Every structure is written in structure tokens, then in C-alpha cells.
Amino acid sequence: MWEVFVRSARGLSHVHAGSLHAPDATMAVRNARDLYTRRNEGTSVWVVPSDAVTSSDPDSKGGYFESSAGKSYRHATYYTKSEGVKHL
Numbered sequence: 231m232w233e234v235f236v237r238s239a240r241g242l243s244h245v246h247a248g249s250l251h252a253p254d255a256t257m258a259v260r261n262a263r264d265l266y267t268r269r270n271e272g273t274s275v276w277v278v279p280s281d282a283v284t285s286s287d288p289d290s291k292g293g294y295f296e297s298s299a300g301k302s303y304r305h306a307t308y309y310t311k312s313e314g315v316k317h318l
Contacts, residue, residue: 231280
């Protein structure tokens with residue numbers, strides 16, 4: 231099983247397009263090209279073995295993707311300019 235990522239135009243990011251079965255990487259790229267870029271919508275195709283993909287658990291979304299609220303020190307606007315320091 232292979233995961234397929236397609237880039238639709240130069241300068242854009244690759245986006246997950248789907249999955250497919252193939253015996254090896256060469257055949258996976260060929261199958262991905264035939265299946266996901268039939269209408270010239272792609273400029274680049276990546277294939278990755280499905281078992282090589284690691285992801286976060288969707289059920290732990292709350293704690294894992296916690297907002298940075300209360301962490302304003304992470305932003306430049308938190309800090310004030312020191313007196314007498316030029317070019318800041």
C-alpha cells in the first residue's frame with residue numbers, strides 16, 4: 231500500500247491525493263501518475279509506503295494542538311524596545 235501526494239503547480243505544496251496498491255516504488259509512481267494526474271492537474275508526484283507514515287492520534291487533538299494562548303512571549307510584539315538602542 232502506498233500513499234500518494236500530488237503537487238498541482240510549481241511553487242505549491244504536495245497534497246495527499248489518496249492511496250494505491252503497487253508491488254514496488256517504480257510501479258507506485260506510474261500508477262499514481264495514471265490514477266491521480268489524468269487531466270494534467272499535476273506537476274510532481276510523491277509516493278510513500280503507507281507503513282512509513284506516522285501520524286498523531288485524532289482523539290488527542292485537544293492537548294496535542296493546544297493553542298498558544300497565554301504564550302504571548304512567542305511573538306515579537308510582546309517585547310518593548312529598549313531606550314537608547316538604535317536600529318531595532
